[in-house]
Amino acid sequence: MNHIAETINELFDGGLPIKLTAYDGSVAGNKDSPFAMEILNPRGLAFLLTAPGDLGLARAYVSGDMALNGIHPGDPYPLLDLVLDKTDFKRPSPRETVELVRALGVTNFVPPKPPPQEHLPAWRQRAENVRNISGRALSALPWTRHSPERDADAIHHHYDVSNTFYEYVLGPSMTYTCALYPTEESTLEEAQAAKYDLICRKLGLEPGMRLLDIGCGWGGMVRHAAQHYGVKALGVTLSREQANWAQRAIKADGLDDVAEVRYSDYRDVVEGDFDAVSSIGLTEHIGVANYPAYFGKISSKLRDGGRLLNHCITRPDNISKANAGAFIDRYVFPDGELIGSGTIVSAIENTGLEVQHHENIRVHYAKTLAAWNDNLRDNWDACVNEVGLGTAKVWGIYMAGSRIGFERNNIQLHHVLATKTVDGLSGYPLRHTF
Template sequence: MTQRTSTMNLAEAFSTLLAGELPFRFTAYDGSSAGPADAPFGIDLRNERGLSYLVSAPGDLGLARAYVQGDLHLVGAHPGDPFEALMLVKGNQHGLKFRRPSPAEAVALLRAVGLSRLKPPPVPPQEHLPRWRRVMEGMLHSPERDAEVIHHHYDVSNRFYEMVLGPSMTYTCALFPTEETTLDDAQFAKYDLVCRKLGLRPGMRLLDVGCGWGGMVRHAVQHYGVTALGVTLSAEQASWGQERIKELRLDDRAEVRHMDYREVVESGFDAVSSIGLTEHIGVGNYPAYFGFLRSKLRPHGRLLNHCITRPHNQKTHTGAFIDRYVFPDGELTGSGRIITEAQDAGLEVQHEENLRPHYARTLAGWNRNLVAHWDECVAEVGEATARVWGLYMAGSRMGFETNEIQLHQVLATRTDDRGGSGYPLRHDWVG
C-alpha cells in the first residue's frame, strides 16, 4: 500500500513566508488557521480565486485584487475604514515581514498552492491598465491621456463624493486649527489660508487650476470679493461646480470650466491657485507646468501650489494599487524639487509649509463619512468600488502617519522686469 505524502495547508504555507511572529489571525477556506486567536484583526482568505490573486501578483496588487473582489476579508475592520487593520498588517514597526524561502520550502509551497493557481484570474473591472501598457499605447500626460485618467478617478458619482467628502465637496488636504475642528470647518480654514497667502482682495482675478468641484473658486468669490475662473478635466466636477455657482448666484463673478488648464487663454491674473493638481502632471512636465502658470500671472502676482510630496526629492511612481485603481500615471517627488522647478521657471519662492498631519486627519474624516454612509455608497457605486475607496483612503492615511508621503504648500511670486516681487517685508497673511 502506497503511503500518501502530506502537504502544507494554506496557513502553514503563509506562515512559512514570514520572518517573525504573525501579528494577526489568518484563516483560509481549507479550514486552516494561524496566528493569535485573540488578535483584534484578522485576514480571511475565502476561496481559490483569492489565492490565485495572491500568488499570481505577490504584494500590494494581489492583495488589493483579492480584497476588492471580496475574496479576502479583513476580520474586525469595516471595509469603509480598515486603517487600524492596515497599520497592524503593514505598519512599519509591527507589520508583516517576509523572508525568502529555502529551495525545499519553495517546492513545498508550490505543492500547497498548486500550479493552476499561478494563472492570474481576470482582474477586477475597477483596475486600470498597467503602466507599461499605458506607455506603449500613448504618451503619458498628454491632454488626451490626462483627460482619460481624470475621468477614471473623478467621474465616479457626484452623489458618492457628496457622501464621502461632506458638504464642502473638497477632495484635498484640509487645515485643522485645533484638535476639535470638524472636517468641513477645516476645509474652510484651508481655503481661507490659501486666499490669505495669495493676498486676495476685492476686484482681483483668480485662476484655480485643477479646481475640482469649485470649492476654492466659491470661497474666494464669496469671502474675498474676487472674480474667479476654475478649470477641471472632469466633466462631472465641472457640471456640479457650475450648478452650485448658479445656485449661489455667483455666476457673474465665478466660473468652472471643463477644460485642460493648458488651454486657458486668459492671462494677467492677480493670483493662481493649484490645489491637488501637481500629482497628476508628471515630474518631467514640471518646467512646462510652472512656466505656464507664471505666464498667467501679472507682475507681482502670486502662485500657491498645494500638492502631495515625498520626504525625499527623487521621482517615484505611486504604488501598484494606487496606480492601477486610484491615480493612474501619478508621480510624486519632494518639496525641494517643487521649489527648484518653480525657481527655474522664473518664480520667486516666498514660503513653503508642510501640512502632513493635516492630511492624515482629513483622510480619517473621509473614512468616517464612508462608514457612516456605507450602504448608500455601495448602492451608488457598488461594493467593489466602495472597497477600493475605503482601502485607498486608509492606506493613504497610513502613508501620511508614517511619513512616507507629505503635503506641501509653496507660495511664489512673479517678479517684474526690474526684479521687484511686490511681496511685503514680512508675510501679510499670518494670523
C-alpha cells in the first residue's frame, strides 16, 4: 500500500504547501506546486521521523536521502519561502503515535547517523570529554560552553571550510557580514565597501589613530581602515585560515607597516589604549551570559573617549530564547546565541560605556544573503568540487533561510555605537557626523 507521503504530510500542521512524494510512489501536499520534496529512501524517512522539523529535513536533504525539486540547490529560496515556519510536526497523541509506528514501521523510528557536516551538539561534546578526561569535574573541562578551546572549535567548524569556497560565495571583498546598500542597484562589492566606510565614520577614525577589530574575519575592516583612513589597525580572529589569507592580502596591498591580522582570541590581546574598537559579527558567538565580560574587555582596551562599534545579528525582541535553533547550531554556527538589541545596549551601558547611536539595518542583510546565494548558484560546480555536495547544500539552505528570516523581521542586524566616557567627557560631537 502506497501511503508514506500521505502519512508524513498529515504530520505537518495544515499539510505542506508544496508537493511531497516518497519512494513508495505516494504523493501528497499541494500536487499543483512547481516545487516538491521527495523522500528517496527509508533513511530519509527515518531522518524526518526521528528529528521532526527543520533538523530532520536538513539531515535528509544534506545526506542525499531527500531531494528538493524545482529549485537550484545553490539558491533554494523560492521553495523555502513557501515552507519555512511550516515544517514542525503536530504533536501526536499516544494513540496516534502507536498508529504511526504501525503504519510506517518501527525500524523507521531508529535515528540514523547524522551527516558528517553536522557539528556535535553541546551535550555530546560534554559527555565525550567527561569520558576522555577521567577524574575531572565537568565545570573544569576545557570544552564548557564559550571556553576559549570550544569557541576556537566552533569557529573552525564554520570559518575554516575553505578560503577558496568563501572567495566564490563572498566575492572579492571576502566579507562575511551584512553589507550596506547605498541604493537598490548597488553591487555587493559596493555595499560591502559602504559598510566598512560607515563604520569608520561612526568610529571617527583619523590618520594616526589605532583600531582594534575583534573577530576580524579575512581582514576587510582592517585593510579598509588602514588604506582609506590612515589608522594603524590590528585584527584578531580564531580562524587560522582567515588570518593567513588576511596577512597575504595585507602584504599585497602594501599595508604591512600599518595593518596586522593575528590568529588570536580577543581575550588574549595584550595591547591597549586603542582609539576605537570594532566588533563586526562577533557578538553572536560570545554567549549572552558572557556579555559583561565581553564588553568589559572591550572597555579595558579603549582609551578615555575611545569608541566602540558593535555590529550584531539580533532578535526583534528581548524575551525569546537566545539559542539559534537546532539546524543553525548543528550545521552553521555551533553555540551561536541571538538576543534583542535592547539586551546588548543594556550590557554595553552596564559596563560603563555611553551609547551614542543605535540603528537597525535588517533589510540590508536580506539583500546581502540574496547576493551570496547568487554567487553560490553561479559558481555551484566549483563550490561542490571545493567542499563537497553536502556542505554546499548546507550553505544553500542556510543562506536562503536566513534571508527569509531577515525579510520577515524574525531576525535583525543592529549597530550600537558607544564611547568610553570618563568624568562626563566623551569626545563625541554635538551631532553625528556620519
